[in-house]
Amino acid sequence: MYRQIAGKLAGWGASRQLKRFFDAAGDPSRAQKQMLARQLTLLSGSDFARDHRLATVDTYDDFVRRVPIRRYEEFGKYIEPLKLGRTEALFARDERLVMFAMTSGTTGQAKHIPVTRRSLADYRRGWNVFGLRALVDHPSAFFRKIVQVTSPMREEKTPGGHWCGAITGLLAETQKWIVRKHYVTPPAVAGIKDPLAKSYTVVRLALTEDVSFISTANPSTVLRLAQTMAAHSDQLIRDVHAGELTPPGDLPTEVADVLKSRLKPNRRRANQLEAICSKNGALLPKDVWNLAFLANWTGGTLKLYLSRFPEFFGNVPIRDIGLLASEGRFSIPIEDNTPAGILELTGNLLEFIPEQDYGQSSPTVLRPEQLKVGERYFLILSNATGLTRYDIGDLVEVVDFYRRTPMIAFLSKGSHISSVTGEKLSEHQIVEAMDLLSQRLNRKAKIDNFLVCPHWSDPPYYALTLEHSVSADHGQIIQQEFDAILQKLNIEYQAKRASLRLGPCRLQRVPDGFFQGDDLKRLACGGRSEQYKRKFLLTQIDGDKDLPIG
Numbered sequence: 001m002y003r004q005i006a007g008k009l010a011g012w013g014a015s016r017q018l019k020r021f022f023d024a025a026g027d028p029s030r031a032q033k034q035m036l037a038r039q040l041t042l043l044s045g046s047d048f049a050r051d052h053r054l055a056t057v058d059t060y061d062d063f064v065r066r067v068p069i070r071r072y073e074e075f076g077k078y079i080e081p082l083k084l085g086r087t088e089a090l091f092a093r094d095e096r097l098v099m100f101a102m103t104s105g106t107t108g109q110a111k112h113i114p115v116t117r118r119s120l121a122d123y124r125r126g127w128n129v130f131g132l133r134a135l136v137d138h139p140s141a142f143f144r145k146i147v148q149v150t151s152p153m154r155e156e157k158t159p160g161g162h163w164c165g166a167i168t169g170l171l172a173e174t175q176k177w178i179v180r181k182h183y184v185t186p187p188a189v190a191g192i193k194d195p196l197a198k199s200y201t202v203v204r205l206a207l208t209e210d211v212s213f214i215s216t217a218n219p220s221t222v223l224r225l226a227q228t229m230a231a232h233s234d235q236l237i238r239d240v241h242a243g244e245l246t247p248p249g250d251l252p253t254e255v256a257d258v259l260k261s262r263l264k265p266n267r268r269r270a271n272q273l274e275a276i277c278s279k280n281g282a283l284l285p286k287d288v289w290n291l292a293f294l295a296n297w298t299g300g301t302l303k304l305y306l307s308r309f310p311e312f313f314g315n316v317p318i319r320d321i322g323l324l325a326s327e328g329r330f331s332i333p334i335e336d337n338t339p340a341g342i343l344e345l346t347g348n349l350l351e352f353i354p355e356q357d358y359g360q361s362s363p364t365v366l367r368p369e370q371l372k373v374g375e376r377y378f379l380i381l382s383n384a385t386g387l388t389r390y391d392i393g394d395l396v397e398v399v400d401f402y403r404r405t406p407m408i409a410f411l412s413k414g415s416h417i418s419s420v421t422g423e424k425l426s427e428h429q430i431v432e433a434m435d436l437l438s439q440r441l442n443r444k445a446k447i448d449n450f451l452v453c454p455h456w457s458d459p460p461y462y463a464l465t466l467e468h469s470v471s472a473d474h475g476q477i478i479q480q481e482f483d484a485i486l487q488k489l490n491i492e493y494q495a496k497r498a499s500l501r502l503g504p505c506r507l508q509r510v511p512d513g514f515f516q517g518d519d520l521k522r523l524a525c526g527g528r529s530e531q532y533k534r535k536f537l538l539t540q541i542d543g544d545k546d547l548p549i550g
Contacts, residue, residue: 085160
């Protein structure tokens with residue numbers, strides 16, 4: 001009885017949040033006025049507020065005159081004191097800093113995004129709204145098990161004593177028990193570093209459960225789970241039969257100890273799985289579970305993964321989880337099989353720069369109600385992370401309006417950033433990596449004739465294109481060293497390589513003189529010679545497929 005009452009109360013709370021979200025979509029101007037007032041309160045009395053004279057600001061026009069648009073690197077003056085424990089550098093006295101979410105920056109330094117109690121509540125509320133709407137649309141998923149894949153929240157500590165890691169890990173650890181009880185895996189599984197061992201462990205625990213949906217940001221992770229199930233079907237069945245967990249790769253002892261109580265011999269389920277495997281040749285999610293939907297990203301380059309989903313999952317619908325990052329959630333999809341979602345106006349003050357104005361010293365800046373269907377914009381955010389008028393570098397397209405609020409779809413990171421599977425590799429990092437590689441090779445002159453481009457494969461990888469004379473003697477060393485340097489410069493690239501979602505960098509050769517010819521100008525989008533600017537990173541998948549590879 002107690003659990004039924006608790007479940008109803010939790011559902012009632014989520015329903016209130018859903019109503020608030022849809023009410024905001026009907027009056028975006030009012031919602032954004034409230035967000036501006038909240039942002040000013042959040043910053044009140046801080047070093048940031050004093051530097052920008054925010055004490056006398058009470059209108060949006062005053063706000064934009066006092067606070068310039070910034071990228072992450074320009075917030076260092078305020079983030080670094082936070083890492084030392086000086087919360088007053090960016091926040092009002094009563095704001096509580098919980099942790100830092102770590103993600104890749106455009107330079108070699110990782111970004112440390114402040115997570116406050118308020119921003120965590122915003123993040124959780126967004127997931128509640130997303131989840132409740134998805135469950136309402138797929139009622140067969142109610143009160144059934146969820147496969148959720150997260151990363152650890154404890155990866156390193158700041159000098160001030162705050163943990164740095166993944167916000168998904170924090171959300172999983174602090175989730176309400178009424179939701180937590182439906183998760184297949186305990187939080188300890190997030191700490192498994194070996195990618196194959198982690199995938200195997202998640203699948204092993206899920207095989208004995210009535211799984212309703214799989215929720216994780218990256219579709220490559222979903223695909224990896226399915227491939228692991230198929231490749232290790234026989235061993236998984238033996239483990240289910242014996243009540244054991246024997247993954248390939250390294251399983252930390254402390255994780256194994258946590259999982260012992262969950263592992264019981266289940267001969268009946270093993271026999272069912274054996275019958276499925278004998279009939280179909282392998283275990284596949286579409287045969288093992290009755291999935292109501294999948295929840296993961298579907299936009300940008302990540303949509304390329306979706307072509308393989310029917311092979312493993314059948315025709316199960318996919319609900320995009322929306323535009324969200326370590327910095328917050330910015331959209332909530334309400335329909336299947338589309339990356340489009342309603343702007344999240346109840347946790348962010350949002351502004352937009354038209355694509356053609358991006359990078360200008362004084363760009364046009366628009367508010368949500370000023371956007372137009374079919375147009376592309378770069379997103380500027382202010383929210384409870386303390387990041388204010390922050391240029392996150394995300395390009396979105398307005399595909400529709402819900403009531404009076406735009407529905408956006410993510411297209412890509414900025415024009416100089418490639419992100420096949422979430423690695424956010426920047427041209428700055430590519431150039432820095434080549435400089436470091438030139439030093440390691442003891443070259444008198446650095447290598448400045450090169451090109452890097454993502455290639456679609458299983459898994460995808462980056463190709464490094466060099467001329468014959470540069471790469472003839474050290475080809476194998478060059479591709480290995482370049483890949484290793486990129487992993488040190490970009491923690492997301494390192495994570496994707498470690499989890500096998502990206503393959504190692506591969507070397508491609510072109511004839512000497514190629515980079516001085518007309519071909520490079522064509523790859524750089526053409527134009528008159530005075531307009532030409534060398535590109536070192538192409539951001540479109542297989543954009544260099546016409547290179548005359550030697």
